[in-house]
Structures are given as structure tokens and as C-alpha cells.
Amino acid sequence: MKALVKQKAEPGLWLMDVPEPEYGDGDVLIKVLRTGICGTDLHIRSWDGWARQAVTTPRVLGHEFVGEVAAVGAAVQDVAIGDLVSGEGHLVCGKCRNCLAGRRHLCRSTVGLGVGRDGAFAQYVSLPAANVWVHRAEVNLDVAAIFDPFGNAVHTALSFPLVGEDVLITGAGPIGIMAAAVARHAGARNVVITDVSPHRLALARKAGATLALDVSSADIGIADAQRQLGLKEGFDVGLEMSGRPEAMRDMVDNMTHGGRIAMLGLPAEEFAVDWSKIVTSMITVKGIYGREMFETWYAMTVLLEGGLDLTPVITGSYGYEDFDAAFDEASSARSGKIILDWSA
Numbered sequence: 001m002k003a004l005v006k007q008k009a010e011p012g013l014w015l016m017d018v019p020e021p022e023y024g025d026g027d028v029l030i031k032v033l034r035t036g037i038c039g040t041d042l043h044i045r046s047w048d049g050w051a052r053q054a055v056t057t058p059r060v061l062g063h064e065f066v067g068e069v070a071a072v073g074a075a076v077q078d079v080a081i082g083d084l085v086s087g088e089g090h091l092v093c094g095k096c097r098n099c100l101a102g103r104r105h106l107c108r109s110t111v112g113l114g115v116g117r118d119g120a121f122a123q124y125v126s127l128p129a130a131n132v133w134v135h136r137a138e139v140n141l142d143v144a145a146i147f148d149p150f151g152n153a154v155h156t157a158l159s160f161p162l163v164g165e166d167v168l169i170t171g172a173g174p175i176g177i178m179a180a181a182v183a184r185h186a187g188a189r190n191v192v193i194t195d196v197s198p199h200r201l202a203l204a205r206k207a208g209a210t211l212a213l214d215v216s217s218a219d220i221g222i223a224d225a226q227r228q229l230g231l232k233e234g235f236d237v238g239l240e241m242s243g244r245p246e247a248m249r250d251m252v253d254n255m256t257h258g259g260r261i262a263m264l265g266l267p268a269e270e271f272a273v274d275w276s277k278i279v280t281s282m283i284t285v286k287g288i289y290g291r292e293m294f295e296t297w298y299a300m301t302v303l304l305e306g307g308l309d310l311t312p313v314i315t316g317s318y319g320y321e322d323f324d325a326a327f328d329e330a331s332s333a334r335s336g337k338i339i340l341d342w343s344a
């Protein structure tokens, strides 16, 4: 089968013929239809410091996908050949305290699909049945392909109650944009989102943000936006989705007392924030990793059934042979989510 492989420990990706993945008694073999390109895949292609310590070659990339079940292992019961499925890309140990308590998203020995084991940028991928999410409701295939990052957005956005609240999102990448749509859908009063890319801010407006602010221009800052919207005491909930120190500082400066921050963005290195302000404003900061298994997946499905529209975030689609162009577009500051089609 064809697969996109990190074949050598150097920048680049290689489209190659590799053997179909094996699957055990508890596993499912999936024929991949569409995949989403994630920042993680861009890091692995460019072979930066993070990728060099996280990935051993050769490795098939990719963790955001939708596909059709082609075969099931002898012990698999609730997944059937022909089911339309996406996959939870965090494989957990099943033995640690949190796994045993059913809090699988808190597992301390998580292995990542397409990072620590062969992934979904291929014509077939195998996964434990316990990691498979069957789409039992009708779903747009491009949207089904990005359930993994959609899940990051839902997990973060629904970490704190949003009804009637004023929400600040820093970072209008694909996940920030989806979080804006989720926050509006979930009943937030105002959703203000920031970025330094006018293209991405335009997408965020389409997705339902009340105000989308370019923090690289001096025109209007977050404090001005608060005045413009009539906020008197600051934002109630913050969703940090850029991984940038200056964005986190902006957020801390603009929160209400007792405000709550859910932080998904992964900073490239340590940075300083004004802890005395966090203490005296009594702000809660919660780190978010991955998706809750499978509460987040349930929430995603029913949010879509309830009319949540994610299509504005999908801005490009390529056949898998054109992966280089697709990756280039995904690494530009203009794009939303880019899809690779494996069905041909």
C-alpha cells in the first residue's frame, strides 16, 4: 500500500510502498478515506528539535483520519466491516492509576498514532478497537477527518461552563477557530479571538467569533475590545490556543477576578508570566491534552447533530500524491485545515 513515511532522520517526507499493517485479535483494520494535516505532522516533516526526540524512523505519519472498516480481529465485538470510523490517536496503557479509574485521557504512558506507532497517512491503518469511534450519525467526510483536532477544541472549550460568559481565545489556528464556533454554539455571550494572521481572523469571523482582533497591529487591543463590547470586569473564560508567551500574558491581563483559563497551546520553551496577577486575581489555569475518552467524542457528535458548522475551517483538499503542496499550504499562515484524500 501507499504511505507517507518519515523514512530518514532528515527534513522531508517520502511517499512509498509499504506492507499493509498487521492487526491482532482486538484490533480493527481501516481503509483510510481522508486525513487532516496537523501541526505535529509539519514538525515531523521539517524535523525540528521536538520531532528528533519524539520520532524514530522509519515511521508512517498521520493521526487525523476517517475511514471505513476493512477487517476486524476475532475478539472485536462492537465494530463491524463497513462502519465509518475515526480514531482516538492516543493509545493508553490500561494499567496506570488513571486508566484503571477510567480517566484514560490522563494516562501517563500515552503512545501517539503517527508519532510513536505507524499512523493514518496511508491506504490502511490498524488500531485497537477501543480507540475506534464509529460515526453512527451522518457526518461530512472532511469534518469526520478532523475529529482529532475538533476534539482538542471541544475538550478545551467545554472545560468550564460557557453559558452567558465572555470568552477570550488567543490563537485563530484551526483549533482556535473551531473553539470559537463551539463556544458560540454552547451559549457564550461574546467570543473574542486574537491572532496575527488576517486570513485566519477572517475565517474565525465566518465561524462565529463576535470580534476577531489582529494583535500585531496597534489599531485595537484586547482592552479596547472589552470597552467596545461593554465588558466591565474582564473575560470570564480564556482559551489559550497559540502557545505564544505574549498571548498568555495578554490573556492574564484581560481576565476577570476568578476567571478560568484552559490552556491547549504548546509553548516551544519555558516563559515567564505575572504569577502575582494570577494569584491576586484568583485565576484558575488548567492544562489540556488530547481528548477525553470518549466523552469529548460523544460531545463532538451531538454538537454536529445540533447544527454546529465546522466547514469554514476547512480551506483546502488534495490527493495524497500532492502531499508536498498540501503540507506547504498547511504551513502557511493563510490556511485553515487541509485535507488529504486517500480514497482514489
Ligand SMILES: NC(=O)c1ccc[n+]([C@@H]2O[C@H](COP(=O)([O-])OP(=O)(O)OC[C@H]3O[C@@H](n4cnc5c(N)ncnc54)[C@H](O)[C@@H]3O)[C@@H](O)[C@H]2O)c1
Pocket (backbone or CB within 6 Å): 038, 039, 152, 170, 171, 172, 173, 174, 175, 176, 194, 195, 196, 197, 200, 215, 241, 242, 243, 244, 246, 247, 263, 264, 265, 266, 267, 288, 289, 290, 333
Ligand atoms: N495540548 C494538546 O493536546 C494539543 C493538541 C493539538 C495542538 N496543540 C497546540 O495547540 C495550539 C493550536 O493548534 P493549531 O493546530 O490551531 O495551531 P496553529 O499553530 O495553526 O495556530 C496557532 C495560531 O496562533 C497564532 N498566534 C501567534 N502569535 C500570536 C499572538 N501573539 N496572539 C494570538 N495568536 C497568535 C498563529 O498565527 C496561529 O494562527 C498549538 O500551540 C498546538 O501546538 C495542543
Ligand SMILES: [Zn+2]
Pocket (backbone or CB within 6 Å): 037, 038, 039, 040, 063, 064, 148, 149
Ligand atoms: Zn493533530
Ligand SMILES: [Zn+2]
Pocket (backbone or CB within 6 Å): 092, 093, 094, 095, 096, 097, 098, 099, 100, 106, 107, 108, 109
Ligand atoms: Zn495508563
